[in-house]
Amino acid sequence: MSGQGTRRGRVAAAAAGGLLMAVVVGAVGYTVDTVKDADRASGAPVWTPPTASAEGEKEKPATGLAGALVPYRSDGWTRGPDLGEFGADVALSGAHAAALTKESLSDLPRSQRKEMEKEIDRLHITGVAMRSYATTGGFHNGEQTGAATLSIVLTRMNQGAARSGASGRNKAFEALDVFEAGPKIKGHENARCYRLPGESDEEFDIMFCTASQGDVLVSAAAEGVRPFGAKGVAALLTEQLDRLDGTGAAV
Template sequence: MLPEPAPAKKPVRRGRIAAVAGSVLLVAAVVGGAGYTVVTVQDADRDPGAPSWTFPVPAPDEAKKAKASSGLAAMLVPYGTEGWSRGPDIGEFGSDASLSGAEATALRKEALRDLPRSQRRSLERQIDKQHTKGIAMRSYLSTSSGFDSTLYAHGAFTVSVELAQIEDKAAVKSISTFQNEFFGALKIFRKGPAIKDHKNAKCFLPPKDKDEKLDMMVCSAYQGDVLVSVTASAVKPLDTKGVAMLLREQLDRIAEPGEAV
């Protein structure tokens, strides 16, 4: 049974985008999932007394594991497909990056940093048992003009996609299912578009707010041992069908048990 999450901190900024972001962080912390961990690490409030995170020292066989994470990156939808170009940086990792199993495990654990010590250690043990093989992430811009400070003026939107390969397939399914059920249970979220041929994929939108200028959508799905997480944003209205098409294409590229097709 999952432990109860720690009390959420009072957000500085109100609004539907803040509500989505706060819930994403909560889900990441509760399930210890790989999805959205980059966002969690990048945006979390820094408590001087909380544990700090750094990449582990590479083990002798780390080169072999890094090669596996490179294979995971090959599953990502390539730039230039259907007008998708390179998007903005994802935290400190740039717009296109791969992490080895050890690095991915450390990143997942960092998502738990704000939980009480006993809960954090319990979830860290679960993460260790799941044996994360690697994480590959890539950000996209919906036009071919490239990312710049005026991209929203052109009606473009950005999408970040994260693939996390985890040895424990049951954990992959559990993480994605829990996350989708969590968002579904919250009345403030609206259901996003369905992903054709992928019933386990779910997308969610923040509540309608005529005063909010930004729009956002989060999605989660899994295929074999690969957990797929998507976050899209734009000045509204967001092209949710375009995001859904990218997610579908991404899932179609991953075949059982997690190999590119």
């Protein structure tokens, strides 16, 4: 892999590995520094082909923010890999999510960490719902695709923070020379997606998307083998945003 390709892989690995922390911390303006420093992380993404869910697998009933997540489908996006220690499908209380985010700041100087912790408290996080999806590939949404995984994180917080958090994360990706603009999300003007350049000779592709809907910050990270189904990821994110009304409530 070339030096530039290695750097891209490290950025993607670091950003995808800390999706929850990036979502919450990014809402207080820390995303730019986090992503810019990601190329110093070691390692590269390790791809494990997703295992399709058993036919007729039943979902656990979900309410609240978790109930707003797009359901799994046996003929499309099925249950994906675990999101770190959390599993593939999880809901966290606001207090739990805030505590985990504060733990992720432990390496910062004390004064900076304390200031960040105050900013996290000002977000008034009331809940987080995360779900991971997988597809074995095929012909979907008018494109031939390879195997891919996708994770979506919904974070309910102060409405102004959700809006500025989405804007801040998008500006962070725009400031990098690693990614290019991804597909547009129909009907959602504030949603943005960024992916590796199409001319890249890497075997894998990465795409990140961010948006806000009412008081919910929505973040997605997809990874897959080429040909990468960017349109399929965009379609699922569109459906996810459509499931939230203007106040961030499930519809």
